[in-house]
Amino acid sequence: MKKILLLIHTLKYLKWPQFYFRLYRKFAKPRVGEEFSGVVPKRNSLWVHTALYSEKITTDLEATFLNSSKKLRFPSDWNNENHSKLWVYNLHYFEDLLAVGADQKYALHIRLINLWMDGNPVGEGNGWEPYPLSLRIPNMLKAWQAGLPLDGSHFSSLYAQASYLSTDLEKHLLGNHYFVNLKALLFAGIIFQNSRWLGLAVTGLVKEIPEQTLPDGANFELTPMYHSLILVDMLDMFNLCRAYPSEQTSKLTLLLETYIPKMLKFMQLMSHNDGGVSFFNDSVDGIAPPKARIESYARALGFRVHKLDTMQTSAIDSMPSGYMCAMSNGNKLIFDAANVGPDYIPGHAHADTLSFELSLGPQRVFVNTGTSQYGLGEKRLVERRTQSHNTVEVDGFDSSQVWSGFRVAKRARVISRSHRVIDDRAVLSASHNGFKKVSGGPIHFRQLELSENSLKVVDAFNGEYGTAVARFYLHPSLKAAINSECLTIIGENFEIKADLKNLQAQLSDTTWHPGFGLSQPNKCLELRFTAEEQSVEFTWKTT
Structure with a gap:
């Protein structure tokens, strides 16, 4: 019965064409329907290679x-x-x-x-x-x-x-799969001068680009890794359309020129100071090309790349995607106040609502645990669960019902949000109803306050619950210990302290997964709640 309910709460979000094309694919088998003329195409000197x-x-x-x-x-x-x-x-x-x-x-x-x-x-x-x-x-x-x-x-x-x-074409899946199907047909349609493939590609892309790219430039699947992959696809298609301009592709070219600068800015927002992606949803380094190479490609095609000023204390709410960012004195905090990605394709989503990551200068400090594999299996499921992220787990439930390898049933919704700068602090806050929807539990509210030498995390609940645990995963390069109710974290160029008095705290041995197939030992600070509101403040000094 539980599996049936999970399935119902998963399928109800799908688009009807996804049902139709899943059935269609069982009967209509793909085939090669056209024959190559033998005319070998010629290279175009306007193509820019990176x-x-x-x-x-x-x-x-x-x-x-x-x-x-x-x-x-x-x-x-x-x-x-x-x-x-x-x-x-x-x-x-x-x-x-x-x-x-x-x-x-x-x-x-x-x-x-x-x-x-x-x-x-x-x-x-x-x-x-x-x-x-x-x-x-x-x-x-x-x-x-x-x-x-x-x-x-x-x-x-x-x-x-x-x-x-x-x-x-993967119309039963849609999302990034259908997007790259169309990109491939665009390349083949233009290079081989096949009007059918080109028509399919342009018609599809003119619809999919505005749907899959949110107004702030985020790819709608809300994973920083896939955002980078799709940005490369957009640059490739712009490169191609610029080298082979035609009336048929003019509208597509205009869309690419409009959305690529927004996507470049969003990649900046979601990247750590070391240039790597932040680990929200299915994101790790080493799959998409590095940020520096993507930006070099963009510049070669004539796009400007704007840098974020992390020195000035600032708070940013990238509301269309839901992600937020705070910066101060070269430090950067990225906050997931986003809903689960598009309702009809949440396969790369994690139950990570209100999680965050923090870098002090070039060094990552608080990190989500990452993604080490795809497919089915317990390890994949654990890495998608709330317990594997820098957020709060209530009564052992996930904020969204992730299951199987790429399924999500009931989903958390962010129901309030704010961002502001107060004196020398950038303050981000949001609340979500995931535990209320999944288990009849409380609304979770979180506030993050970043200054040049501190981060204060405040969590509160509206509603009843049994147990709640906040987790803070540390980068493997850091050394951490608790002595006399004080947490000390040692980095290459800093020392962090946190007073844990009156908090039920422990350090656990865990693992971090910076890439597929990788697992590195790290530490996790676990704080078990003893009241409806709880806060912890991390302060640091350079060494």
């Missing part, structure tokens, strides 16, 4: 994806899921074609492409699933624009891949 990735496959076929390496053996490894299905997906993306130094590895890359063509018959295996198809097609065409010497057989294969994809 190396986006670090090396992923060495010249002796040592591949590293998701922080896991192995010596490749073909054809078996094209579908060898011993590491994980996602690892195999990454093998099919061909991102090494766009890595630093790729221009010195053309022979290897042509060999890999030939091996792929020989080992992946049409429609068979992971490589023909729509998501890997959608990444590989643009990656190969981008590498070709940069100088990779593709021949007629390669273009014939790309043409077949695009034709197959055009009959297998």
Whole structure:
């Protein structure tokens, strides 16, 4: 019965087309419906190339994806899921074609492409699933624009891949999957002058870009990692449309010019001072290209990149997405006062409402635990739960009902919010009703006050509950101890103190996951509530 209720509270948010296309895909099988003419396209000198990735496959076929390496053996490894299905997906993306130094590895890359063509018959295996198809097609065409010497057989294969994809769009999922489907068709449609693919792409993108990009520039799935990935897609499409201008793509180009600057600003807002992404929802470093490379690409295309002034005490409410930010004296706090992402596609959401992360200068201090894997399993579920984030868990319940690998049933809603600067403090506050919706529990209110040398966290409840625990996960590089009811945290250039008198506090051994497949030991401060309102203040000095 519980599983049925979870399913009901999950499915009720979906769009009707998602039901229709899920059923449609059971009967309408994808196919290659068009034949390559044999006319090899010509490169365009207006294309701007930027190396986006670090090396992923060495010249002796040592591949590293998701922080896991192995010596490749073909054809078996094209579908060898011993590491994980996602690892195999990454093998099919061909991102090494766009890595630093790729221009010195053309022979290897042509060999890999030939091996792929020989080992992946049409429609068979992971490589023909729509998501890997959608990444590989643009990656190969981008590498070709940069100088990779593709021949007629390669273009014939790309043409077949695009034709197959055009009959297998992920309209049952929508979101980032459907977005990259359309991007791939845009590349293939323009390069191969296929009006059907181009029409599908432009029509879809003109609708999806305003829907998937919120007014503050945030990608609507509300994960900083996917925001960076989609921003690269937007830059790629602008690059392509600028190199091949046409009346058919003029409206799309205008949309890209409008939204890319907003997305660049939002990436700045959600990044830590070290340049890495903040770990809200499914976000870790090492999947999207680094922020510096994305910004370099944007500048090369003529976009301005604005820097945030973290020295001045300020409070920012990026209300369309729900995220908030406070800065003072070079320190930066990022606060999740956002709802679960789009109701009909919350697969990358965590139960992390009112969690936060903090950096003092370039060093991260309070960090959410991150994401080490996708798929099904207890570890994936635990990493999505409230207990794995810098927020409060009530009576063992999650603020939103995350379940399975990518499901969410009842969801927390943020019901109040404010931001202001009072004297020398940036003050952010918000409340949510997740525990009331999920378990009949209380409304949770949280206020964060950041100054140049302190952070005060105030939590309060309106309603009844049994137990509540606030957690504060520390970056693994920090040393922490509790002595005589005082917490001490030692960083490279600072020392943090917190008076824990009258608080039920303990330090727990936990793990932090800065990337897929990675796990590092760290500490977590746990504060068990003894009253309806509780506060703790962390103060620091430089060393």
